[in-house]
Amino acid sequence: MLKVAVIGTGSISEFHIKPYLANEEAELIALCDVNEGRLAEKGELYGVTQLYSDYKDLLENDEIDAVSICTWNNSHAEIAIAALNADKHVLVEKPLCMTVEEALAVEAAVKESGKVLQVGFVRRHGDNAKLLKNFVDHGELGEIYYAKTSCLRRLGNPGGWFSDRTKSGGGPLIDLGVHMIDICWYFMGKPKPVSVSGNAYSKLGNRSHIENLSFYQAADYDPGLNDVEDLTNALIRFENGASLLVDVSFTLQAKKDELYVKLFGDKGGAEIEPELAIVTEKHNTILNITPQVDNLKFDFTKAFSNEINHFVSCCLEGKETIAPVSDGVQVMRMLNAVYESAKTGREVYL
Numbered sequence: 001m002l003k004v005a006v007i008g009t010g011s012i013s014e015f016h017i018k019p020y021l022a023n024e025e026a027e028l029i030a031l032c033d034v035n036e037g038r039l040a041e042k043g044e045l046y047g048v049t050q051l052y053s054d055y056k057d058l059l060e061n062d063e064i065d066a067v068s069i070c071t072w073n074n075s076h077a078e079i080a081i082a083a084l085n086a087d088k089h090v091l092v093e094k095p096l097c098m099t100v101e102e103a104l105a106v107e108a109a110v111k112e113s114g115k116v117l118q119v120g121f122v123r124r125h126g127d128n129a130k131l132l133k134n135f136v137d138h139g140e141l142g143e144i145y146y147a148k149t150s151c152l153r154r155l156g157n158p159g160g161w162f163s164d165r166t167k168s169g170g171g172p173l174i175d176l177g178v179h180m181i182d183i184c185w186y187f188m189g190k191p192k193p194v195s196v197s198g199n200a201y202s203k204l205g206n207r208s209h210i211e212n213l214s215f216y217q218a219a220d221y222d223p224g225l226n227d228v229e230d231l232t233n234a235l236i237r238f239e240n241g242a243s244l245l246v247d248v249s250f251t252l253q254a255k256k257d258e259l260y261v262k263l264f265g266d267k268g269g270a271e272i273e274p275e276l277a278i279v280t281e282k283h284n285t286i287l288n289i290t291p292q293v294d295n296l297k298f299d300f301t302k303a304f305s306n307e308i309n310h311f312v313s314c315c316l317e318g319k320e321t322i323a324p325v326s327d328g329v330q331v332m333r334m335l336n337a338v339y340e341s342a343k344t345g346r347e348v349y350l
């Protein structure tokens with residue numbers, strides 16, 4: 001039995017808490033949040049009685065084997081390092097942290113502690129991604145030399161800390177782009193990034209004046225605060241010659257939201273979003289293959305449940321996680337390089 005605690009009890013925490021409660025090999029025994037009102041409310045809601053307003057006190061509890069970190073991005077590195085040093089396994093929400101320096105410090109703490117650290121790259125755990133991974137690993141797509149991904153929200157700045165650069169580290173790139181870049185890079189076989197060219201725009205603000213459209217919001221939504229970009233795009237080149245094109249927005253004058261992930265290989269292609277599809281050719285004919293499964297789309301709740309169950313089994317059985325800290329470090333390198341390129345107006349070499 002793995003005894004776990006969740007640190008940060010805001011919007012995303014329920015996607016950690018509920019799968020822990022449903023997992024027969026895990027026991028959720030503690031929660032932590034600096035917001036004591038929210039902490040008490042969540043404790044009551046989920047029947048958890050050990051409640052901490054300071055994560056340092058929680059980490060002193062020797063009963064706890066593992067923690068999920070669901071706090072603002074600016075505390076991920078600090079809490080992860082402290083948890084590892086306190087001999088806890090760690091599942092840290094994406095992004096791993098805010099800078100490459102922080103990422104390397106977390107990686108060093110993982111090595112030193114020998115504990116499991118899993119980065120919250122939840123899209124890797126979607127049933128659609130797991131199915132496709134099997135095809136890719138069997139060489140069905142051949143060499144994936146190009147990937148193209150978009151996550152464009154026409155209205156979706158979550159406000160609060162998400163749009164305060166000191167707490168988030170940036171806007172749609174670090175919040176949404178982290179998922180989109182990661183899922184492409186993962187399927188491409190994690191090639192080494194060599195250069196990045198990116199642009200970031202802050203033209204529209206958070207458009208909190210728009211009416212009649214709902215969207216994901218931080219638990220402490222505050223539309224008054226916004227110093228992050230609205231839109232980022234980037235071209236990332238890899239050592240093996242492959243390239244990745246990405247664009248992501250919190251808000252954009254777009255007709256509708258758009259989300260796609262496309263992979264192009266020399267033997268076949270695939271789409272993971274908006275729904276799973278595989279492309280190939282046979283006997284001089286192009287074939288679009290639709291896998292016959294219950295759900296071709298990414299199911300957020302199911303993917304989180306898969307992610308939590310994977311983490312629990314890695315901790316209990318000493319298995320390698322499919323989202324190790326080294327991947328978090330490499331993705332952070334790409335994200336920071338996009339911002340650096342956007343700032344300087346030049347290609348950045350890694």
Ligand SMILES: NC(=O)c1ccc[n+]([C@@H]2O[C@H](COP(=O)([O-])OP(=O)(O)OC[C@H]3O[C@@H](n4cnc5c(N)ncnc54)[C@H](O)[C@@H]3O)[C@@H](O)[C@H]2O)c1
Nearest residue numbers: 008009010011012033034035070071072075093094218219
């Ligand atoms: N995997 C995904 O798809 C996904 C989706 C949304 C959010 N997230 C990530 O989850 C994290 C939290 O996002 P959210 O939407 O739940 O935000 P949120 O604002 O709704 O909740 C964050 C909570 O953390 C608490 N907190 C902040 N700093 C703390 C600290 N040092 N100690 C204890 N508590 C602290 C806040 O009081 C708040 O209750 C972020 O890193 C975000 O990027 C991931």
